[in-house]
Amino acid sequence: MATGAGSLMVVVPPRRVHPEVMAAGPTASSRRGVASRAAVTAEPAAGANGAVAEIEKKIIEAFEVFDHECNKTVDVREIGSIVRSLGCFPTEAELHELLAKVEEEEPTGYIHLEKFLPVMTKVLLDRSYRPIPEDVLLHAFEALDENKCGYISKEKLVKYLTEEGEPFTQEEMEDMLSTALDPETNTVHYRDYISMMTVDET
């Protein structure tokens, strides 16, 4: 069809995209992240009931969001984000424990879906790493607020969170302060902060 000089549109029959089948190993999928991702079609364990199948589909979806090369692997450093975005609140120590279960014998820096899926399914079924209810979080902040005045000074908060517990990196601390800190008083009013963050969650 003549559409004039310089028109570079081309006629190419579309390729029927086949959904990836789980456990088939790295596939030669066509487009990174887009055309090759049909509906999650991974077959759940034989005999599993509907709830488990649904959980597995959720895990696979979350995993694939971080699977940049479309080969059923993710960088080990992203596992924390995946686990947490599935609704879990592990500590760093708990995360390391989980990693030990899903890593290869010789750590390659990558985690495979086939190892991750059963471990994560169990985590979700057992409801490990439960969420932190709002009131418990509030008590935690109050524990750091000696005078019980409803706010913590920036210096104090920084000291606690970067020196105690499982310390924040400087970046994490700055990020939190960017939302939590009231710049006029240099304090964090933790009740307000918590309610703002919890609204955001839903």
Next chain:
Amino acid sequence: MGSGSSVNANYKYSLQKSENAFKAAVLIQRWYRRYVARLEMRRRCTWRIFQSIEYACEQDQIKLHNFFSYLMDHFTPSSSKERDFISRMFVSGESFKEAELEKYCDYESMEVPDSYTGPRLSFPLLPDHATALLEAFKQKQQLHARYVLNLLHETRKHLKQLPNISHVSTCYSEEVTVCGDLHGQLDDLFLIFYKNGLPSPSKSYVFNGDFVDRGKQSLEVLIILFTFLLIYPKEVHLNRGNHEDHMVNLRYGFTKEVMQKYKVHGKKILKMIQNVFCWLPLATLIDQKVLVIHGGISDTTDLDMLEKIQRNKPRPAQAPSMANRLEFSRWVRQTVQEQIEWCRRLVDISESESEELTYSSMVSLTDLDGPCWTRQEEWKQILDILWSDPMPQEGCTANTVRGGGCYFGPDVTGKILEKYNLQFLIRSHECKQEGYEFCHNRKVLTIFSASNYYEIGSNRGAYVKLGPDLVPHFVQYQANKTAHTLTMTQRISRVEESAFRALREKLFAHTSALISAFKAYDKDNTGRIALSNWATAVESVLHLGLPWRMLRPQLVPSTADGMLEYKSWLDDLAMEQRSQEHIQSSLLEVIYRNRSNLETIFRIIDRDHSGLISFEEFHQTWKLFSAHMNIELTDDGINDLVRSIDFNKDGNIDFNEFLEAFRLVKQSQ
């Protein structure tokens, strides 16, 4: 000296206190890290939404194009008038010889009134002209059409004598700056010049295509780039991108922008630009070591061929290979049926007819007085350069998402780099979160210079500087003050909102298909579907490859029993869309799904880009469509149809009226 027990008690108390502080800290950290992870997931999902919608839209364009292709192959004009109309409609007059073009786009007789306060250009251009233009555009002034045309003529003259592949050397100016897609975002260009300096004898620039479309100041970007090109021809290099193409411009906004800004002379300007685009060089080579192309490469990329071909020649007639002719026809039929709702039945092709067509098409393919390559081979080279994308896997496959070029793997990159003794490739064509990204083991660099491409806060833009050592240095930016003052959460929320709005619109556009898909899970016709099935159903209709279970909380209200009342959910979506649209129609959905297709059809029919179609044009087009879609309508019927849709009775049809036409016809069937 206090009593022993109170010291002990104090000690115990402070020990417990520090234990509590430790526990509290762990809790807060644990909670916060989970919050950040969720935010990261949301950010990535949002990105995926935008990308998949963008690429799906590009696919639509291809399908529309294929539809026209099919029509062209099978329509037999019943009169010379119709024949003329068809050839006018589908051949956009590129056969304009140089002299004809100059005559048609003449500017010398155009007078510039004294009241005009914008910049006045004289040729040859000087650096002062560039500064004046930059200042004028900052003040939102418009360059007079006469100067625009003059500039375009001079640009064309200059580009014609350039080779297909530009050569840049870092020994003349110490550094070369390479910029990626700008897409009409003038603010980004200003920002680049502000941070990096204007082009000059000591500051070389390569602009790697896609200067126009999508952004609202494509013409200004083009004018500035062409101006600098003429002032500093040795230092400024432009590569053609896939958006430097009039068919793409029809759909993605550049044509519209020019016609809106230049109501009287827009046509001429567009004609000139169309021609100038054809003359843009295809690639740039830095120090013979770094190849800069807009899209990418393929396993058949041949730089020697690329250097020799005539880059401005019109594309050859498209025809599939003889062996696949029937399959192709069948596929085209299927594609059209899927995509264009109002084409119900298609004309059957007899075998003999198709054989004949094939033969004649094949004959037209060979260029008898050309070099040893066929036109098809030459065009494949250009398409690959302008449309390809890298992929992580090895190999080279057709780029079905874009409809042109390939996906090329690291092995292809390695092969081509070795063949031509290159160090790495620089390309653009794909939006990247940070404005740039390496792949293929740092052998391919993607550079993208349009910040906030999808939405404010969606991504940064970047440019890359290379010195004689050819080590890339990046500068990133984001051309919107608001983006800086927002917190990470706010930025993500904002972009997310935009993405979900677009997604909801897409869902609405597929209402009836969704209802059928849901019904398949709702055999008892309860009007409800399990949330777990919702995701599978939606993907089977939209084919966007999105993580629907992750997105579900934002699209569907949560329910106590995990069941969704899908009809009322879809009704809610409809209400949201209808409130934004004047057209009252129960088939709003059909129109929505085909809206951009129909708009493109409209613009193709609207040859003089006036925003209106005459009754005559509409009549001809309608006959064309109805003959092959088996929609029966006599001449009187068409006239009645035409009169009934001319709402404002001005004797012309504008775009909204055009949309209405399709609704009307579908109803009366």
